[in-house]
Amino acid sequence: MIFHRVLLTGAAGNLGSILRRELSPKVKLLRSTDIAPLSGSYENEQCVVADLGDPTVADGLVSGVDAIIHFAGIVKKDVDFADVNRVSIMGMHSLYDAAVRHGVKRVVFASSIHVVGFYEQTDIIDAHALVRPDTYYGLAKAFGENLAQLYWDRHGLETVSIRIGASEAIASNHRQLRSWLSFGDMVRLVEASLTAPRVGHTIAFGTSRNGASFWDDRLARHLGYSPQDSADVFRTEILAKDHIPILTIRLSASRAACGPSSLVVRRLQSADRDFSGHDLGQRGQNDWLYGGHIKLSWLRQFSDAERDRQSPAGK
Ligand SMILES: NC(=O)c1ccc[n+]([C@@H]2O[C@H](COP(=O)([O-])OP(=O)(O)OC[C@H]3O[C@@H](n4cnc5c(N)ncnc54)[C@H](O)[C@@H]3O)[C@@H](O)[C@H]2O)c1
Incomplete structure (x- = not known):
């Protein structure tokens, strides 16, 4: 990786917990933060409990880091707009503003396929397709991607917005045969996003090497992400149970x-x-x-x- 002092938000979450474990040995400083308490701490890790909805915390979190992995957010799909607004919209804005003030070079943002959730399954889309959020959750992620674009165009702050499919331990249903992102590949994609020499604002579709996909990810090839896993190994089991x-x-x-x-x-x-x-x-x-x-x-x-x-x- 070309960044060695990294802030990880959402560090107590499902994916954040994995990223903490996998990335802490690879950087000089991993500042892990979440509103929820963080269990233990890894080598090179600094743990900070903070509410990203509080605009006064961003400067302290960002100070001294050169990259941010922004995985915190309100994840429930049926959430009130007020909650989404406070954390996923206003909170992300505070973080980006602080990032510019502190000279951060790159952000890896956990976006979601819910940004384009209103497309039909028969539509194969790429990152140029018009956003069609399907929930306030997806709307907030679309805001995050637009914010990232603005801060790249205006301030030169790079972002990789990863539209994560379904990142779970195993693919367990029909849809996930196309949308699954293994934990290992999730880590590989985040690492690729922090390793690629120049990303500007890149939108990537976060899936493993599944046999079929709803998304065409060619516009993110320059990241050099090379998925190693495939939902296809679960196909027989899923079809037996789910088809x-x-x-x-x-x-x-x-x-x-x-x-x-x-x-x-x-x-x-x-x-x-x-x-x-x-x-x-x-x-x-x-x-x-x-x-x-x-x-x-x-x-x-x-x-x-x-x-x-x-x-x-x-x-
Ligand atoms: N897991 C997936 O399949 C998937 C798919 C698409 C997108 N994503 C995105 O990836 C990210 C991580 O997903 P996850 O599955 O680990 O979700 P998660 O809910 O387990 O983690 C999100 C974390 O954000 C933290 N958070 C919430 N409000 C906060 C606040 N006000 N201040 C600080 N921290 C706060 C939560 O405490 C939680 O630990 C999320 O942004 C999610 O939207 C995940």
Whole structure:
């Protein structure tokens, strides 16, 4: 890595905990911070408990570091806008302002595929595609990416915004066959983001080397990220458990669509529930009607000819 004094936010979180362990031996100083207490401390690590929603903490956190791994945030998808605003928007703004004041060179920002969550699964998009956030969570991540662009254009502060797919220990469902990012690859991608000689503001899609993807990541090739894992090793297990649909769906009317972004189901029944008349409202790729097994994008493709067939599994 070309940066040796690094601030890690969200250090008590799922991914932050892994980054602490993996990166602390590779830098001279890792300042790990979170609003939650941090257990223990590693060699070269300084632990600071702080609330990023408090604008007075940013200078102290950033002082003396040359790079930031910004992984803190309000992660729940159904969160109030006020919480998202305080931490993920205002807090990130404070951090970037402090970064400029203290001469920080680069930020690695944990963005999310929820920035583009309103695309259909059939759309393969790259980082130039218009953002289509699917939640306030995704909206805050889109703000973060725009903030990063502004601070690169205006102040020369570099950022790699990683639109993380699903970073979990194993891929455990159908969707994750395309969106999974192993913990090992997550660390490799963060390291690549801190090692690439010049990144400007790069938007990368954070996934492992999965056999299929919703995203075209060629615009981030200069990072030199080389994923080593693949969700494909879980395919058989996932298909056995997840591909067999739990629900049998019947649409009695013709296609259940009533507009470009709103959908009212005319008749839709599962074995134990009746969704007839259910207004799905404006939902995106990441929303599920029932138990994670019926995808809106799939419903949109539903045709009369397929009536009474079992659904392919969603998430
Ligand atoms: N894990 C994934 O699959 C995934 C996918 C997409 C994006 N991301 C992003 O990656 C980052 C890390 O994800 P994670 O799974 O480790 O989430 P996490 O919820 O486990 O970690 C987030 C951390 O942010 C901290 N935090 C929240 N509010 C704070 C505040 N006011 N001040 C300081 N710290 C605060 C939390 O205490 C928590 O430890 C998040 O920004 C998340 O949005 C993760």
